[in-house]
Amino acid sequence: MADVEEPKFNTLADRIAALNQQKNFTSPPTAGKRPPPPPPPAAGKRQPPQIPASKANNNVPSQSPSLPARPQKPNPPSLPRRTNTSASAVESLQGRDAPPPLPNRASTMQPSPALPTRRPSAQPLHSRRGSNSSEVSHVSTISNLSLNPASSRTSTTSTDTQPARRVLAPTLDQAKLPPLPPSRKEREAQAVRDAAEKEATEVVKAPLLTSRSAPAVPAVGGSRPGLPPRLPSRPGNSTMHSQVDDSPSVTPRRLPPPPSAFVRPSTTFESSSRPGPPGPRPGPRPSADAPPPVPVSSRPTFAQIDAVAERTTADCLICRDFSGPDSVAAQYPNHSLPRHDPVGYLANVLCGPFSSATDKARAIFTWCHHNIAYNVEEFFGKCIKGRNVDDTIFYGKAVCQGYAEVYQAIAQRAGLQCVVVGGHGKGYGYKPLGRGEAPPPKDPSGHAWNAVCIDNGEWKLLDACWGAGSVGDQKYHKQFKPQMFCLSNDLFGLKHYPRDDRYFFRNDGRIPTWEEYMIGPVQGEKAEFFGTAMDEGMSEFNFSPALKHIPVYSGEVVRFQLSKVCEHWIPERHGKGKSHLLLMKIQGVDGRKEDFVPMQTDGFWWWADIPARDLGAPGQGIFLYALATLNNKDARGVSKEEYYRTMASGSYSMSWAIYAKWELV
Template identity: 75%
Template sequence: MADVEEAKFNTLADRIAALNGQKNFTAPSPSAKRPPPPPPPGANRSPNPNPNPNGNGNGNGITRSQTTQSPNLPPRPQKQSLPPSLPRRANTTEAAAAAAEILALSRRDAPPPLPNRTSTQPSPALPTRRPSAQPLNSRRGSNSSEISHVSTISNLSLNPISSRTSTTSTETQPARRVLAPTLDQAKLPPLPPSRKEREAQAAKAAAERETTEVIKAPLLSTRSAPVVPQAGSRPGLAPRLPSRPTNSQVDENPSIAPRRLPPPPAAFVRPTTFESSRKPSAPGPRPSSDAPPPVPLSSRPTFSQIESVAVRTSTDCLLCRDFSAPDSVAAQYPAHSLPRHDPIGYLANVLCGPFSSATDKARAIFTWCHHNIAYNVEEFFGKCIKGRSVDETIFYGKAVCQGYAEVYQAIAQRAGLQCIVVVGHGKGYGYKPLAKGERPPPKDATGHAWNAVCIDNGEWKLLDACWGAGSVGEGKYTKHFTPYMFTLSNDLFGLSHYPSDDRYFFRNDGRVPSWEEYYIGPLNGEPAQVFGNLSEEGISKFNFSPMEKHIPVYSGEVVRFQFSKICEHWDPMRHGKGKSYLLLMKIQGLDGRKEDLVPLETDGFWWWVDIPARDLGAPGQTIFLYALTALNQKDARGVTKEEYYRTKTSGCYSMNWAVFLKWELV
């Protein structure tokens, strides 16, 4: 193709005029939109509607790829923020041509316009919903639309479909619109009556009932009508209620013989016992009149009330209560037969399950500790006590006081009893009574442990399972059952146990004794030495005289030896081993030259005898309290004082004794 020399122009206006004069070029009108720029070389993908068979370019030097135009796109909307274009000046042709050239050059690099968003085609219409044939079972309680209610219900719950159909597809099971039934076709349950309606019905029923009762009630006569109190008169007091209902019917006027007290000697001062450490208060001032005030007869109890209280006391008293059932159950479950996985739960079930009384449950655990746990004297005297768990202590079979208390607490709490471990001081092994006039040591409420358990009637009971199982002496342990460590009252229990916490005395009077009062005790010196178990014979080891170990010989007084039963209603035939033994005092005679056995008098509750101090013996000698156990090779239970003297005066007899108490003469 021959090169064509391009004409040279001096101004832009001459160039524009030359271009307008060409045949194949027509200047666009100012209002017409310029087509988009041609695509780059090598990217000619659009078909050419007017192909050139020669394969060369046009006469003006423009190739086919340059003349190919892309399809027209809708114009891009102009930004509203651009300022409006200025009107073209009509008196300047050259300026107009220059502006057109600048506009053409600026649009060459601009991107193609975007399609107009306002000219969007409408979306296809959705298919209409078919009405549902499933009726609603209940009417909604609000005024919401029925259609919205149906749309929130699963298609699966309204119309069960086959397992082959997808439950999530809305095309296979379209939702159906359900119309509400008419008002007369709906069957709604009646509404419950409101509160006002219920109150009105109750008032109406009460009025009808009162009217009916008044009509049917018989008329009262004048004699049976109650007396109307006069104005200003004082109303009478309500009748007194008994503390507890009587369970037995007793004769109103039985013949009850009063209990006789032992007669005091002529020149003898009765020693005081320490059943209660409270001192009597000073008497108040007497009234001006010498006559005593009248006895209120209305508050005097009847004989039936007194007898019922006596019967109740005999069943509630721990000293004479029959514990044969819990003691027999406790002996049936040795430690080697217990399961290894849960011995505490097993013992709580087998020991306490057969009994409904909390007292019997507590007693069964107390007796089981005696049969299955021994005191660990090896670790105690070797001062190498090891800490063990409750399960280990049960299967090991040995423990010190802390181990006894922890085992008892674990079983009791598992059985549903309230039980705690009390730590404090105990007058056990190593305790030495103070001599007369000796001062007590500083307070040290440690070294021992025991328990407090809640028994019948919500009463907190102090007990010592360690001392109840046996005793320690001379480096060895002696196993013997001591039941009074369970039956002893809290006041007497506190004579040998002092807790570190003042809340755990549990005394009947609520008083907290001092350390000096506890350590010295109620005696002014050492107590008399006790042998055997007096409680088995019904004799109290806490209520006898003289309680001091040493008895002066040259005091010139008559010494009374006096003993009592453990409780007023203790029966030797029902609670003991049979009839009571005859008690004898073994003395040394005047100046210790003649031994003798003096029997004691008794009235069924007290035993006593009065002996001059000079007849007891000489200083340095000892005297004893004996119990006649055998007479002429026969059991001596029930032998009276007269039978003893007849046998003794016969000249041919044999006797056996048991030692209960021992004193020393000074």
Template identity: 75%
Template sequence: MADVEEPKFNSLSDRIAALNGQKNFTAPPPSARRRPPPPPPGKPIAQVIASDTNALVTSKSPSLPARPQKPIVPSLPQRTNTSGPTSQNSPSLPMRDAPPPLPGRKNSTLPSPALPARRASTQPFPSRRGSNSSDVSHISTISNLSLNPVSSRTSTTSTETQPTRRFLAPALDQAKLPPLPPSRKEGEVQAAQRAAEREAAEVIKAPLLSTRSAPVVPHVGSRPSLPPRLPSRPGNSPAPSQVDGNSSVSSRRLPPPPSAFVRPASTFESLKTHSTASRGPRDEAPPPVPISSRPTFAQIDAVTVRASVNEVKSCLLCRDFSAPDSVAAQYPSHSLPRHDPVGYLASVLCGPFQSPTDKARAIFTWCHHNIAYNVEEFFGKCIKGRSVDETIFHGKAVCQGYAEVYRAIAERAGLQCVLVSGHGKGYGYTPLGSGEPPPRKNPTGHAWNAVCIDNGEWKLLDACWGAGSVGNQQYHKGFNPKMFCLSNEQFGLKHFPSNEAYFFRSDGRIPTWEEYYIGPMQAEKAEFYGTAGDEGVSEYTFSPAEKHIPVYSGEVVRFQFSKICEHWDPERHGKGKSYLLLIKIQGVDGRKEDMVPLETDGFWWWTDIPARDLGAPGQNVFLYALTTVNNKDARGVTKEEFFRTKSGGGYSMSWAVFAKWELA
């Protein structure tokens, strides 16, 4: 091979360019380089190492494995609205179905319809207002649409050849509004005018001035004016109770006022003296009655009978209940059907009567005849709960059973009836001593009923206490009609309901627990026995009502009480004529017993005795009723007959105790 002359280069850059142009040229491996010199004292080591990083990596660093290459992410397809090399490389997406082309628009050869020519406005406009003019602009009240209305049709082919009519708005007139109220100043002016008119219309009278120099002229023969009369008591109102310390049965007749006590020389004083003293005021002749205004005897009798019948019918104490009481005694419990005894009793007891009062009385009396108080379970503290049917056939119950039976029969008979629970001053009740506080309020332990009777009146009754009484852990059967006939005020003196709505007082008042438990009096009441109530004597009109009577008070003690009502007749409503009532006293210092009869006018009983003549402190004073004289019934015996019997000697008498007081 012939030698090829190497080209000569004039400079190093020419040689490098020639070598780069050769295709088979390979650069020689780089020679090992020296370590870099230590860094200068002021230069940080990190900069020295970073300045020659390639040398350190080549000489000292171990070979590192190749880094894994990142996966090639496919490029996103190029959008159709872009241009450039990117769009050429990215794959094209499949083409969507193009929508059908819109139909070509036909060129309309018809000319557009011309708008009608605008007519000149004929509205007269006033000349321009000045800046200081206060006239209202008339142009602002005219609507543009009202001047040139535009057709609401949208057709472009129609042409309007007729000119449009213009309508003007109606003229503005004043609205008819109500007048405004007067202002405060105007109201004051009007009020002053009205006051002036009233003063002008009134007659002004001069005031009467008293003159001291005027002498007082006495009216000779003038009669003082009487006070207004009190309204008479209505016939259908129940007797008021002694809640405020007053007598519970008010009467038109009052007993005579206390007088000086004239003690007889002995109890065997002559009969003539007593009869003369009692007849003294009665010998006076009454004033003459005008003959012209005097009614006939037939008219007097008719009015008297009619008034007495109405009063007796409205008063439960004097009402004749013989018919319902006789019906109630005909159906004993052992004769009742076993199926629905309540419905049967409601039919046979209440069916014969129209009056709700008679129906209520028949049920009340039937409970007395057929149900006894269950003293075994009560004192044994093992009271069992029974249904109404079981109680009727068992024949025994406590107060709750009585009330449930009464309510069941009354409701089946069509009466309105409720069961009332609360506290009763019955067995186990002890009156409070002087100054003793009442116990904590606890209206429990007893049950009774309230039933709606005639005239829609609610009546309180106690069928348990009306059937009998309990004493010495034994039941004493005895009919007590007072538990049906008492007024609600009197009934509430011994019954306190747990629900205050069941007092049913005529005055609507609700007594407190302390008022009920202590009673209408703070002091202890005198002892009153039931035998007096059977004879028509009212325990609510007793005087003195206190149990203890001071002996050395120097006063005259009035013993006074009345019948249960004005029209109570002992022969028609009771057991016969009234007994003679007497006060048994012990004499001065308790050295001599004596009997003082009471005066009576048919409604009141009374007598006046000096306190010292009653006896010594610690002794008792009794109210007696003379029951037998010489082994004969003493009903109807008068005071004169009593003194005559005692003066004759050789007699025998027996007494019944009605009341008792203690001397202090």
């Protein structure tokens, strides 16, 4: 059956008229206009009974009670009738519950042509933000990094039935990465190739036969001795014990003894070998690369070499011989000085005999020790009086500021560059920080010292006040402490913090912080290290344990050790004689048996390894002793074997000097 073309209508009235003309459609009867409601009844009048709608005649319209007219507002005008509709068509639709069903399109009208495929909109994103329902679609579009906006599948109101177009990201260009470093196998192979090339291109020379011509000249400054052997592993810590090698500890390094057949030559480069049997001398060695002979006239003697060796220790102030400046400084007491210009007189007599700036600085330092005492009366009475340099020299008493001013005045008159440095010093009244205790606020004040320019233009820090003596129990104890002149600037800075950062004069040029200075190398109360050890050339900076309190029940092996102040220090030359035998006085298990443990030494280090359980009981003290006398004789140079033999004899007498002290906890 052929499709019938569907007629087209321009207006709604034409459509209604066409529907009325169809056979199966009957227009409803025209109903009259509903009359207005009756006016309300007057007050006091009885309302007539209402007739129910079910009993009323269907052809007679039911009348509802009329409302009273509103005098204030007139009735609104009726809406004008539409011009594009006919009255009959409008009236025919009134009074019906629903319009009749539309005729079948397939039988009366041609189907509408299919719409073309919808093209994606090129509308920008910001133009679609007017609707609340497109918020999710907009977020989804941004998260998918799509350049063209499309309908989101997650939109709650989207009616788009077209499949979503999947937009792929553009292809990422490969980055230009640096080449990987060669692997271990490649490096080893390259090293083998380089060694082969070097061996192929290296010129092979005839070997030179070595011959001993003279003993080795000592190097400037000398080499530092080796460290003491390693502390054995701790038995109480199984984890640490498993990680420590069980191989025997390394013994201290010692130089081998010279051969017994060695004969010292008369000159430096003269052969030390014994003359051979008489006979013809062998000819020269057939080598084109042999060095030319050394002229005999330029060969130094052993006396000249020994003089050079003596001068090499002059760079070390600890080992330098200051007997000349110290003896001159003791010859001019303050009561023998002229009243007129005492500073100029001291600068002349103390520094005039010496050409070295270091010796001049040392002479002034030693003179302050002999002639100025610390003014404990004014210090503890808090009534320090300001005096000029001349008055301080003749009065013979001063505090740290007076020491520094006197030293500066004499040094500058002698032609030395010298300044007074003010700052903080860990002297009398200083209390070390406890474990975990925060440093106090920065306050570099309360002390004064000097910086003087010595040989080779080197600035040297020194403390003439602390070098003259010390204060204890509100009394002044006069005692010469040369280490306050000989200490390096780095070690000097452990107890002195200048107010001006320019006056640290460290070898590395670094400026320590206030917190670093106050905490120090070890935080906590340090063990007592006595001056008797310093007088014997022992260093207070290399002894351990550095802390005063040692736990007894730690299950560890405690290493006690100390060293000389300098690798050049020779007790017979720089000290008072041979070194003492050092002994650790312990109390035994639970403090029930007193015992002495000799220390081992390699000439520079002294050490002893003792289990903490054998040290004693908590509350007891242990000491580091130096054997002073043995059987009423000087015990300098007594070895450990001699000490054991004397103890085994059962008849002996001993005395000791205390070097250090610890407490057990």
